[in-house]
Amino acid sequence: MTQDELKAAVADAAIKEIEPHLEKDTVLGIGTGSTANLFIDRLEPLSDRFKGAVASSEASAKRLQALGIEVFELNHVGDVPFYIDGADEVNANLQMIKGGGAALTREKIVAACAKRFICIADGSKYVAQLGNFPLPVEVIPMARSYVARELVKLGADPVYRQGVVTDNGNQIIDCFDFMIDDPAAMEARINAIVGVVTNGLFAQRGADVLLLGTESGVERTALR
Secondary structure: OOHHHHHHHHHHHHHHHHHHHOOOOOEEEEOOOHHHHHHHHHHHHHOOOOOEEEEOOHHHHHHHHHOOOOEOOHHHOOOEEEEEEOOOEEOOOOOEEOOOOOOHHHHHHHHHHEEEEEEEEEHHHEOOOOOOOOEEEEEOHHHHHHHHHHHHHOOOEEEEOOOOOOOOOOEEEEEEOOOOOOHHHHHHHHHOOOOEEEEOEEOOOOOOEEEEEEOOEEEEEEOO
């Protein structure tokens, strides 16, 4: 199977995961990226079964609205029963690196409000140790150089992602050559740097369920 076929398979599996729990007042949390887009497309036939969605990016919001699915502000919703999103890397503890699409802060906010986080990914994203994928860090623009110097002290090779402005009006630094032994501890250390909005480690709030597309089918792992 191609990578696109594996992504499609996990998007189908995610629909099956949530479909029995949809109610007229359900508002879903929806992520960002190519795998999340496939999931969004599969929501259209179910659009009369739930109320709408909260999106973690402007791009996802526009895609949902184009399918006739109402998009709500998170402040008007509160908790969401499910958050469905992909990952750039995920480990056996369902800790992740996310933010390749520069939506990490909003993704992390929606994930924090979700009762259940379902990660959908193809098998290439499953790793023994996080860090081969460059770790994104969203920063306040005036703090970019300072934050980069602090990231060097932590062992990273920080590179400014030029030409990228997040939906929040901030900038992204990508941390290369940065293998992570303790994701939860490193998440906290980076977030403590003044000028950091957040980083792409989803360890303190990891996924509850992983739907992983493999050649032998979709593997489901649930930690909670």
